[in-house]
Amino acid sequence: MQYFTLKVIDIIKDTSDVITIRFKQPGLKKIKYKAGQYLTLIIRINGRKYLRPYSFSSAPDIDLYLEITIKRIQGGVVSNYLYDHIKVDDIIEVMEPMGDFIYDPSSIPNNQHIMLWGAGSGITPLMSILKTTLNHSPDTKVSLFYCNRNPEHTIFQQEINALKEKFNKSLVVWNFYTGIPEDIYLNYQISGRIDESKIMSVVSNKEELFGSVHYICGPTGLKNTIKAILSKLEVPATNIFTEEFEVLIDSQQLDDIQTRMVTIIEGGKKSVIEIVKGKSILDSGLDQDMDLSYSCQTGTCTLCKAKLLSGKVKVIGVDKMPDDVAEDECLLCCSYPYTDDIIIQI
Ligand SMILES: Cc1cc2nc3c(=O)[nH]c(=O)nc-3n(C[C@H](O)[C@H](O)[C@H](O)COP(=O)(O)OP(=O)(O)OC[C@H]3O[C@@H](n4cnc5c(N)ncnc54)[C@H](O)[C@@H]3O)c2cc1C
Numbered sequence: 001m002q003y004f005t006l007k008v009i010d011i012i013k014d015t016s017d018v019i020t021i022r023f024k025q026p027g028l029k030k031i032k033y034k035a036g037q038y039l040t041l042i043i044r045i046n047g048r049k050y051l052r053p054y055s056f057s058s059a060p061d062i063d064l065y066l067e068i069t070i071k072r073i074q075g076g077v078v079s080n081y082l083y084d085h086i087k088v089d090d091i092i093e094v095m096e097p098m099g100d101f102i103y104d105p106s107s108i109p110n111n112q113h114i115m116l117w118g119a120g121s122g123i124t125p126l127m128s129i130l131k132t133t134l135n136h137s138p139d140t141k142v143s144l145f146y147c148n149r150n151p152e153h154t155i156f157q158q159e160i161n162a163l164k165e166k167f168n169k170s171l172v173v174w175n176f177y178t179g180i181p182e183d184i185y186l187n188y189q190i191s192g193r194i195d196e197s198k199i200m201s202v203v204s205n206k207e208e209l210f211g212s213v214h215y216i217c218g219p220t221g222l223k224n225t226i227k228a229i230l231s232k233l234e235v236p237a238t239n240i241f242t243e244e245f246e247v248l249i250d251s252q253q254l255d256d257i258q259t260r261m262v263t264i265i266e267g268g269k270k271s272v273i274e275i276v277k278g279k280s281i282l283d284s285g286l287d288q289d290m291d292l293s294y295s296c297q298t299g300t301c302t303l304c305k306a307k308l309l310s311g312k313v314k315v316i317g318v319d320k321m322p323d324d325v326a327e328d329e330c331l332l333c334c335s336y337p338y339t340d341d342i343i344i345q346i
């Protein structure tokens with residue numbers, strides 16, 4: 001893993017609860033990334049180290065600077081800290097870019113329609129993909145379906161309008177607003193959430209959905225809605241990319257989990273820690289000041305992978321384990337203790 005230190009050169013207020021942090025590229029060791037990837041920030045607050053991933057909103061080879069866009073989450077430790085305290089000239093340590101929610105212009109035929117589905121801060125990686133597609137493949141048709149509470153809470157609306165003007169032959173944008181009461185269907189604005197009937201009323205036909213490449217980033221509800229529609233149409237899984245910012249845990253899944261003691265062996269040192277019911281093994285380890293490796297906390301980056309020497313864990317919040325997690329391994333961020341004899345080696 002490579003680490004970099006980045007200097008903040010600007011902070012842009014996008015909406016009342018969203019900022020974009022602009023970093024200067026390092027002088028010697030430039031950061032290379034792909035549209036759709038994220039940067040993991042390492043932030044120290046009151047003596048504790050926190051790692052949080054933020055998708056690039058800037059586009060590689062197009063934007064001179066590196067940009068990430070952060071929405072403050074109620075009660076959130078890092079998002080509020082960044083929103084309230086980050087300033088120009090601050091230096092922030094980051095990990096190398098990661099993520100497989102990637103748009104690679106060379107792997108998608110120039111005439112294939114790209115459909116971007118987003119809500120709220122989920123626009124961030126889609127913005128990077130949007131700029132990359134339009135600039136690298138100007139003949140490619142791109143449709144953005146973007147859901148927000150109202151125009152005031154819509155991140156990047158001005159930038160998107162400017163792209164619409166510049167690329168008026170290839171880009172179509174549908175804004176969905178949940179906070180606009182009456183049913184309006186005006187100027188590419190629709191009231192309510194993105195659902196099947198609204199999609200079918202704006203997409204010219206099912207073949208258009210079937211033949212497109214889809215990128216979805218937003219809350220679980222949006223992801224499930226779009227995936228269900230695409231799966232009914234038998235859109236190949238290789239043409240659907242999804243990114244999740246957080247996992248939602250159904251409390252029923254915790255019914256058979258109890259507070260248990262777990263043994264963790266790290267570099268020959270043995271620690272026995274308590275995993276309180278409801279907390280993942282990663283969360284409990286971090287609460288007890290263990291220096292554990294992690295980033296996404298959604299079961300995708302595999303940085304928290306560990307060997308399960310004995311006992312059983314329950315995996316919660318992840319539909320499919322990444323391919324490189326072996327039978328005798330687990331991801332600490334989505335593992336909950338299921339038996340009393342758990343021994344984990346990091
Ligand atoms: C791959 C990836 C890319 C991401 N990109 C972005 C991005 O571009 N912009 C951005 O703003 N965030 C992004 N996030 C989310 C970000 O990493 C943090 O999780 C988020 O800022 C909350 O961190 P926190 O420390 O403020 O909240 P925490 O203190 O970790 O959590 C506080 C509470 O907020 C809830 N919560 C955590 N994350 C979210 C969320 N995203 N939405 C709603 N509730 C949440 C938690 O369940 C918890 O109850 C991304 C996450 C991932 C995994």
Ligand code: FES
Nearest residue numbers: 295297301302333
């Ligand atoms: S922190 Fe990314 S998989 Fe666990």
